[in-house]
Amino acid sequence: DVKVTQSSRYLVKRTGEKVFLECVQDMDHENMFWYRQDPGLGLRLIYFSYDVKMKEKGDIPEGYSVSREKKERFSLILESASTNQTSMYLCASSLNLGGHPRSYEQYFGPGTRLTVT
Amino acid sequence: AQRVTQPEKLLSVFKGAPVELKCNYSYSGSPELFWYVQYSRQRLQLLLRHISRESIKGFTADLNKGETSFHLKKPFAQEEDSAMYYCALGNYGQNFVFGPGTRLSVLP
Structure with missing residues (x-):
């Protein structure tokens, strides 16, 4: 059973602070993703990574960066x-079955x- | 560009009534389509994918390439079906895009 965990369920930060969101998966998945979820907008991809130290911008990367130093861990950095980054942030992972990593079933964190x- | 639309933000039906959650997409190639569901206080999870042609929890979805639709259907809604449903599109070598979501409320 795939387990994707995120370091915090709730976080309150002040404007201008540096924020780290951590995500860990335990299924040896190659691909990891960060989304933000907003009402009426669905899920929008911020960044994804298909391998350690590899990253690609998603649809809304501005104001964010990511880090993937180990296969199981993918960090999102603000x-x-x-204030416009107030949102629900979802991490996901998936196997890389060949081809572009975004095309396959994703397992989400809480x-x-x-x-x- | 790939795009997924779900025209209803909120859909309310009575228990036992049929339910259809609409999803339309725009994509020029052969898409892979998915329905994801998020129950209250639970994580987002895959409900079904068109390539599997499966029925999960009584839900089915048929890909209609002519109408570029992938509507989710269930003949008899249950209260436990109340959740947020997202349609998603992906394809080999292309983007993976989620729709805005439809909140299904099944009334007793």
């Missing part, structure tokens, strides 16, 4: 948090609800 005041 260099200087702003989410981190971030509030920036």
